[in-house]
Amino acid sequence: xxxxxxxxxxxxxxxxxxxxxxxxxxxxxxxxxxxxxxxxxxxxxxxxxxxxxxxxxxxxxxxxxxxxxxxxxxxxxxxxxxxxxxxxxxxxxxxxxxxxxxxxxxxxxxxxxxxxxxxxxxxxxxxxxxxxxxxxxxxxxxxxxxxxxxxxxxxxxxxxxxxxxxxxxxxxxxxxxxxxxxxxxxxxxxxxxxxxxxxxxxxxxxxxxxxxxxxxxxxxxxxxxxxxxxxxxxxxxxxxxxxxxxxxxxxxxxxxxxxxxxxx
Numbered sequence: 001x002x003x004x005x006x007x008x009x010x011x012x013x014x015x016x017x018x019x020x021x022x023x024x025x026x027x028x029x030x031x032x033x034x035x036x037x038x039x040x041x042x043x044x045x046x047x048x049x050x051x052x053x054x055x056x057x058x059x060x061x062x063x064x065x066x067x068x069x070x071x072x073x074x075x076x077x078x079x080x081x082x083x084x085x086x087x088x089x090x091x092x093x094x095x096x097x098x099x100x101x102x103x104x105x106x107x108x109x110x111x112x113x114x115x116x117x118x119x120x121x122x123x124x125x126x127x128x129x130x131x132x133x134x135x136x137x138x139x140x141x142x143x144x145x146x147x148x149x150x151x152x153x154x155x156x157x158x159x160x161x162x163x164x165x166x167x168x169x170x171x172x173x174x175x176x177x178x179x180x181x182x183x184x185x186x187x188x189x190x191x192x193x194x195x196x197x198x199x200x201x202x203x204x205x206x207x208x209x210x211x212x213x214x215x216x217x218x219x220x221x222x223x224x225x226x227x228x229x230x231x232x233x234x235x236x237x238x239x240x241x242x243x244x245x246x247x248x249x250x251x252x253x254x255x256x257x258x259x260x261x262x263x264x
Contacts, residue, residue, distance in 0.1 A: 001034045007132070010035045010045040010056075020048040027131060037062055047131060053139035055132065055204050068140025070115050070154060078112075079119050089113060092229045092248050092255035093180045094263040095120050101263055104171075104178035105162035105196045107185060107218065111137050111157070113231070117182075123176065124262075135187040165212065168219035180264060182230040185213040185239070221258060224237040228258040 008030040011020035017033075023046060024031040035045060040058040047054045047065065054065035069075060085095050094101050100121040105114045108126035110133075118124045128134050137159050143152045159165065171177040217239045220228045230239060234254050238244060244256035 006043040008032050008035075008045055009043045009048070011048040013050070016048040016050075022137065023048065029258060046135070052143055053136055055136060063210075066110070066111045066136075068110050068136045070111070070144035070150055073111060078116065079153075082116065085120055087116065088248055088250050088255060089231075090120055092183060092257055093117060093122070094227060095122065101179040101226065103180045103182055104168075104223075105182045105184075106160060106168065106216065108137060108159070109133065109181055109184070111140065113182065113184065115153065115155055118153045119150075121156070123156050124158070126157060126159045127162055127164045127167050128159070130160075132163075134159070136160045136248055151153075165215055165219045168216075168223040171223040177223055177225050179224070179226040181224040182214060182231070183220055183228065185216070185217055217241050221260070224258075224260060226259075226261045226263045228260070230256040230258070232256060 007027075009020050009024040009027065010032040011017060012034050020031060023029070026065075027046075029046070030042075032040075032045070034040075037056065037058045037060075038060045039043075042058060045056045045058060047056050052067050052069070054067040056065040057063060083089070091105055095117075100123075102123045102125075103114075103117050104125045104127060105111075105117075106127045108114060108128040111126055114124045114126050127138060128137060141154055141157060141159060144150050168181065217228065217230065218241060221242070230244070232238070232254055234249055234252055238256055242258065245259040246257045248255045248257065
């Protein structure tokens with residue numbers, strides 16, 4: 001099934017018509033108005049709403065929409081109560097007193113890990129190759145940039161629309177290359193929450209599995225100035241290639257760290 005058959009752009013209110021039409025033309029997708037989710041012929045809809053751009057699965061028992069929200073919900077709770085620089089991801093990328101590395105998140109997705117790192121003071125580049133996810137990220141960053149509580153955090157986040165392997169190849173040897181390259185390949189999450197399951201379903205429909213994870217690791221090792229950090233399920237095998245220098249394991253996931261040069 002082609003992407004155009006799986007996905008369409010949808011809006012419900014006339015004030016969103018211009019933006020919806022713009023997106024449908026940009027992506028080459030059909031444009032719908034006020035679609036019935038239970039009877040829709042498309043697997044998912046990219047919906048233009050007053051709350052922001054949303055990716056909505058269809059069907060009679062479809063879960064709610066997926067969208068990028070850096071202001072409220074789980075992201076806000078983690079920002080306020082997540083443990084700050086004591087979080088495992090912070091330790092993995094090398095955050096410590098006086099050290100806030102420049103990070104390239106080359107599998108940006110919905111940007112949650114990037115936001116955590118930016119909230120800790122890191123400059124973060126978000127690299128995303130899938131056009132629909134790029135649009136969700138751009139929409140979330142735009143809305144968050146207008147919120148006084150998180151605008152300074154979002155200012156440290158730069159969205160780059162590119163294929164990560166090609167982008168990393170361009171960074172190798174540059175003086176301003178990322179100090180840390182962060183990689184979170186697509187894998188089957190063991191987390192049983194409905195949120196994770198619906199996101200993984202939608203992302204797999206759009207992205208598929210990361211069959212090029214080995215090539216991505218190779219490119220990351222060639223580009224990073226100081227270290228590469230790979231997020232994996234706690235009991236999953238390492239990505240084929242060089243062995244990580246050290247591993248930091250949590251309850252459900254772990255970080256494989258490939259140390260290249262000491263962070264200072």
